[in-house]
Amino acid sequence: MTAWSGQGLDLRQITSAHVTAALSDRQGHQARGVHHVLLSVFRALKQERIIFTNPLAGLSLTTPVRLPEPLPSDLLRGLLDSIDSAMGRLAVGLVAVHAIKVTDVARLPLTAPDLARGTLHLRLRNQPHAVYLDTLTRQLLDEWLRERQQRWPVSPNPHLLITTHSAHHPALPPVSYCALRRAFDLTGITPRQMWSDRVLDEARLTADPVHLEHLFGIHPGTAVRYVQAAHPDKALPRIR
Template identity: 35%
Template sequence: MWAGDEPRLAWLAYLSEAAERLAEAEGWSSDLRYQVAQTLQALVAGTLPGLAVKASDVDRLRGRGRNVTRARQVLRFLDLLDDDRPDRADAWLRERTKGLAPAIQMEIIAWAQALRSGGGRMRAKSDLTWRHYVADVVDAAHQWSERYGSLREVTRDDVITVLSAPRPGDGHNLVTALRSLFSFLKRDRRAFRNPTSRLPRRLTRRPVASIPQPLDRSVMDEIGVARESPTAWLVVVLAAHHALTPNPIRLLRLEHLDLTGRRMQVADQARFIDDLTLTALIDYLAYRQTRWPRTANPHLLLSQQTAHHDGPTSRWWVRHAARLRSATLDALRCDRILEEALAQGHRDPLHIAATFGLHPDTAQRYADAAFDTARA
């Protein structure tokens, strides 16, 4: 292959060496290594040695037995990737704000970009969160675009009118999004006042939460099926025994576990690892080591995709991994908290809050629900 073409051979060797370093660091499987090698060979055949490569040119190499995503990673690792692909999030944002008054559109785009990247006193939001914020605000912005050229003209009465109108869901998300938007505009000196300050309590109060309900005993049989899978069983134990939601479950890292000391760090709370949890963890860690012996991902739970990089799994993956048919992880968590509340023999929200790391108001709601249900 390319006999006598020393520059191209050297170019392939250089890329292959970088790929091997990444493969060792991230624990790529033999299949993935082969796919990357095939992609790099095709890349070298069609590019000039030593020059930066456009991401769009790499994407054109897609095909059976190739992996363009990891090939781009190799080039990015060597600072040889010219990422000329359009920003999908930016395209979505501009499409979502299309039709607004030009100044209002730019103000919302500036806010959304700050939500994405963070900075100043604003923490970066997840992709899902900032998109929801924008979607919540855009409908109101369309109404204001009919009368105003800029959001700095929006008044407190305009905000009250929007919040008073019927809308899907509990409506509190819109309050949060509008407060975030106008706080940003004032902080960035794009507006002189914040029309969301000192709003009537009736518009900003969270709706009354639903009353927690115990799990129907008829679904307990399907929980036993989860024992057949180390991954499913660990997820079920963390949700049904430790009352964790999918997000902290997916964010657990190996460094958070102290099996010898029987401690597990969940956010800023240390949890005791009992025998049930210890067995589930040991079984899963043995499976994890057998399945992905070379992975460098620091997170406890791995999927086929995340095993080859350092990010966590998704909330959807955690819910799907539990292999539950009718029950949900949220229902298992709720049932566990109610069980703990009843076990105290009296309403003790402080114990519930300390045990599961809940807000006192949430703990009170569970304590009340547990004893009201038992009395009924």
Template identity: 40%
Template sequence: MQQTLAPLLGEARKSLLGALRSLFHALKREKLIFRDPTRGISLTTARALPRPLTDDQLAGALDRLPFIRDQLSLALAAVHALSVHDQRGLRLDDLDRHRGRLTVRRTGGIEYVIYLDDLTQNLITRWSAERHRRWPATTNPHLLVTAQTSADDTHPRIHPHAINKPLGRIGLQAGRLRTDRILDEAKHTADPVRLVQLSPTTAMRYVRAAHPTHFGRGLFIAP
């Protein structure tokens, strides 16, 4: 079986293995064979490493966003590496203006405290004033709200499109901004532990991207 797969690479090899597994699984189910020869065969997948954004992509990004909430979302992603999921979950109670801190609550009860830079703190102050001016009676506990979520008594989170669409209009994505921030952090440290706070599931990929000579290849081979 390995000899059959050996000449193929990438998707062609993956597709053939999938077809063979289906075939032998059917044969075994019909008791025409007793052993599946594809059992135990695994493939490694070459996956391109994350790449930083160019200066042209980032230049004047805040000025190209007319609304303060969208500017804040950009800063949370680009400066603090917060994902769309992170941003949607932020609550007013998570903000400590006096200490300049914001608590991010992640899946599994994990809490991560970020220390706000002057830009982000200024944007939060401006957004809070705008939020109160537009919806003074809302009881929605989330930091980011829209006209719809501010009026909904079930207190829903903001929809991902409300974050992604404005950024998309200027050629950016929250996920790409977050990746760029993590890559920038990785340039200054080769310690994955430091990056876990920013990217708890893929820290090693960013270390490899920022320090490729330490690993000898430009690709990360996933198990």
């Protein structure tokens, strides 16, 4: 508003073009902060009938979409060797290979694996989703199921992943995020980074958002974003 005073304008002369120009000089949190302040000021001025048209009416602040970036390939080597538990290795394997989010891994039911068909069945975005297990994750699953049976053979907990705390807990809870996060901490990569890297790697190979949507059970908009990140030359024009 100081800049507008310097231009000899009072608040009744401010138009949406002036507001757009002011916001274009700022980015990120600063732009959002200015937008919020101006919105409050002009709403108040209109209520007091000092102005009759709000220059921010219908004007939205577009927040840039942060596209995913791949993790260096050397960080993905030897991940499983750094993890000291079968449960942790399975959780990391499911995220790193099949891009199942760690929160969904925690909620997997004991009935999710179909060992005869080599598949894992779960629900993503309230839809049934099947994962076809590769040799590595099949081995990790077998290892964990053997340990689970040996340590808690009569556990009533219906979840695939359990701990000493949850195996016989009366509430039958899923394994906690913190219990799974420890395995990722040992790799030095967050669950989100690992998930994002796997989806981005697949996007590089296919450049097909529909394939990503079906393979990982992700939202179509998310699939498009990852294809755009992997293939900037195929990105759609920004919608204004």
